[in-house]
Amino acid sequence: MAEAFDHGGGVRSVRVPIPDNPLGHTLVYVVDTDRGPVLVDTGWDDPAAWDALTAGLTACGTSVGEVAGVVVTHHHPDHHGLSGQVREVSGAWVAMHAADAAIVRRARETRPGRWYAYMAAKLTAAGAPEEHVAPLRAARGRRTLPGLSPALPDREIVPGELLDLPGRRLRAIWTPGHTPGHVCLHLEEEHPAHLPGRGRLFSGDHLLPEITPHIGLYEDPDDATVTDPLGDYLDSLERVGRLAPAEVLPAHQHVFADASGRVRELLAHHEERLTGLLALLREPLTPWQLAERMEWNRPWSQIPYGSRTIAVSEAEAHLRRLVKLGRAEPVTGSEPVAYVAA
Ligand SMILES: [Zn+2]
Ligand SMILES: [Zn+2]
Secondary structure, three states: OOOEEEEEOOEEEEEEEOOOOOOOEEEEEEEOOOOOOEEEOOOOOOHHHHHHHHHHHHHOOOOHHHOOEEEOOOOOHHHHOOHHHHHHHHOOEEEEEHHHHHHHHHHHHOOHHHHHHHHHHHHHHOOOOHHHHHHHHHHHHOOOOOOOOOOOOOEEEOOOOEOOOOOOOEEEEEOOOOOOOOEEEEEOOOOOOOOOOOOEEEEEOOOOOOOOOOOOOOOOOOOOOOOOHHHHHHHHHHHHHHHOOOEEEEOOOOOEOOHHHHHHHHHHHHHHHHHHHHHHOOOOEOHHHHHHHOOOOOOHHHOOHHHHHHHHHHHHHHHHHHHHOOOEEEOOOOOOOOEEEO
16 A cells, blocks of 8 residues: 555655665655646655655655656755656656755766775774775775765755745755755745644754754765864754744654754754763764764664764764864874864
């Protein structure tokens, strides 16, 4: 049975499975417009996901061939994976923020060898042990990267502007942090059940009811800019809180109402986490050593290889934030660089 849920007011959702992932599903939203349905995200590029999406659209009383457009919240494969296939079948446009479109372009152009060499150098600089870096060096000769030929978008989502959705008011809210070009989409129409607040917010991975999104460094072999993704994320959270939507329609888990309450929880969570890290940084630590000591959903010894790479990136994003706030500093002359509370 295809699953489609009616949220009222010409908005439905389809649960599209993510293979072998504890997140389970991406919620793909189907927004009716005068020119046909427009999707917010599409789901993972996988045959079972495609079947769920197409069956879900049928359950919504439409079909993938009728899709007029795809609005992508961010470039991650559980959101953008099927966009190319939807466009092929329907001729739909695909819209994305320029910063994430740049990542898509780079992913399509970067040779795998260059990418693995970049990651190996980055992890070595973060203090990763040889056994973690060695597999990346060994993979340098690989010809393709899994999941790294995403579809190029053909429209740009411009922050603050209304999208071209005939008969609807959907405004792009730029919310960098989880990715540099993440956007939330604010449906500026009264809530169909007249819940108090201002319209509804498609929040992508930015604001989720029970989990915090991963915030790591933006990986870019061609750009040496010292970015502050956690700072970006916290600013974006406040921006979304100020919108005060009546209801949030996230890309995972479930719909929820109290956006500002959830924003406050997340801001408090990150403040607590930064304070906890400062306690760890009473002794100088490399990003890798900090990641080993941080609190995760399981002990470090049980965290698998790929998740360790992500964890180190998250540790680095927190260090960036602390350095920027003047609460931590690099130890002069340390190699790999260690950080200590200021
Ligand atoms: Zn994501
Ligand atoms: Zn996601």
